[in-house]
Amino acid sequence: MSKQNGVLGKRLKELRAEKSISQQELADKIFVAQQTVGGYEKMGNVPDIEILIRIARYFHVSVDYLIGAVDERTPITDISTHDLTASEAQHIENLRKLSPELQDVFKKASDEINKFADKKDK
Template sequence: MKFNEILRILRRKKNLSQKDLGNKLGLAESTIGMYEQGKRQPDYETLLKIADYFEVTVDYLLGNKNSTLTNDPISDDPDLQIAFKEASVFSEEARKQTIDFINYIKEKEKKSGRTFKKKEN
């Protein structure tokens, strides 16, 4: 995967808009948009800020397959990678509906007694 795809996935995992992420990193919404479109690349210091914010390595952000998040279900599951890549072209409304559906399924699983493992940081 490329930096732009990885950034989009990480941002969406935290349920942040491009504007929200830009505010947290001290960047314009349009800058985040350009990064995610692959039309612009961050400088070294910004790359470090992004890695620090998402608690990943710069290697991971740059697509080094040997450097993944610990217990990251997206990195470890090709089906999830495909799903996120396909969802990247959804409209904002379709994305919101998809997130709502995932949250619905998660609640349904909790009610049925399924326990979830917490990600260790």
């Protein structure tokens, strides 16, 4: 197992733990089998680039971070903060830290608030 393979498995396991999700839950999100995720984490198997990108997007980190090329968790797509207030940027950061389930709850609540605001403006 190469250093990068070991780093990938370790980082994947850490990221899953931070979101409190199982291998099966991650597998469902990235469209692979649970055994495949286990292979990445425990056996040093390396996903193809398409799967790496899915994993990076799901966890809001770069592929470089996943494979151990860098130690910073730079997201794939950084929101330009020059147009955001400090409070807005903090809200976005907090949202990204939520579990997928809580992100869904937040999105639904936000959609309802926007519907209400739209009705009020009419």
